[in-house]
Amino acid sequence: MRSPFVKFFVLFAVVLGSLVIGYYLTTRHSPSLADRPLPPLYSDPIKTAEQPIPATASSPARPDPFILTAPPAPSSPPPIEENREATGGLDPGGFIFPLDGLKRTDIQNTFDDTRGSGRKHEATDIMAPRGTPVHAIKEGNVVKLFNSKLGGLTVYQFDDKQEYCFYYAHLDRYATGLKEGMLLRKGDVLGYVGSTGDAAANAPHLHLAIFKLGPEKHWWQGTPINPYPTLVAIFDNSKK
Numbered sequence: 001m002r003s004p005f006v007k008f009f010v011l012f013a014v015v016l017g018s019l020v021i022g023y024y025l026t027t028r029h030s031p032s033l034a035d036r037p038l039p040p041l042y043s044d045p046i047k048t049a050e051q052p053i054p055a056t057a058s059s060p061a062r063p064d065p066f067i068l069t070a071p072p073a074p075s076s077p078p079p080i081e082e083n084r085e086a087t088g089g090l091d092p093g094g095f096i097f098p099l100d101g102l103k104r105t106d107i108q109n110t111f112d113d114t115r116g117s118g119r120k121h122e123a124t125d126i127m128a129p130r131g132t133p134v135h136a137i138k139e140g141n142v143v144k145l146f147n148s149k150l151g152g153l154t155v156y157q158f159d160d161k162q163e164y165c166f167y168y169a170h171l172d173r174y175a176t177g178l179k180e181g182m183l184l185r186k187g188d189v190l191g192y193v194g195s196t197g198d199a200a201a202n203a204p205h206l207h208l209a210i211f212k213l214g215p216e217k218h219w220w221q222g223t224p225i226n227p228y229p230t231l232v233a234i235f236d237n238s239k240k
């Protein structure tokens with residue numbers, strides 16, 4: 001003879017057992033999240049084909065979409081110091097841009113232009129308002145102050161190793177106290193932009209030439225180097 005309590009207990013056990021079995025049957029064939037194939041968006045065939053990730057307890061064999069699909073770092077431009085060929089052996093890192101307040105597009109490659117009577121320009125013209133201060137692009141001595149028919153008021157400056165000569169032309173005037181033989185530090189003002197010499201009066205600009213000195217170290221003799229790549233590199237450097 002069964003008491004109502006035993007009847008209730010048996011009924012409860014049957015219902016509970018049914019629930020457990022039913023739950024087991026409905027979940028047994030559902031793959032868990034970790035077993036599901038990843039949607040195409042998250043796959044990285046190149047990386048996973050070459051370097052399968054080993055499965056460990058802490059890192060399952062499953063590509064991490066946030067790491068593996070990251071694009072490769074863009075190749076950075078070569079450091080300026082390594083690009084000496086374009087700059088004629090000059091290290092732009094040792095220079096300062098001669099004029100303030102200009103845009104990159106104000107620097108034009110005018111080295112191969114021809115000027116009066118077919119002579120090659122062999123310099124860079126940088127257009128700038130009259131009176132703009134002109135800074136020494138590198139440390140070195142003023143070797144010659146010269147007033148020429150073509151260049152007008154000019155400064156010839158050697159670099160500190162006397163390997164190169166920097167020639168600044170068409171200056172409106174010299175900086176106060178500028179003298180031949182004096183040492184200019186990088187950035188010192190040596191004069192002001194103008195249009196002396198053969199420059200058009202309505203187009204004041206700095207004519208900057210760089211030439212490699214010969215063994216005699218004559219300020220009027222040397223091999224011209226195109227200043228343009230160096231100037232652009234200096235300008236870009238100054239904006240970093």
Ligand SMILES: [Zn+2]
Nearest residue numbers: 123124125207
């Ligand atoms: Zn010029």
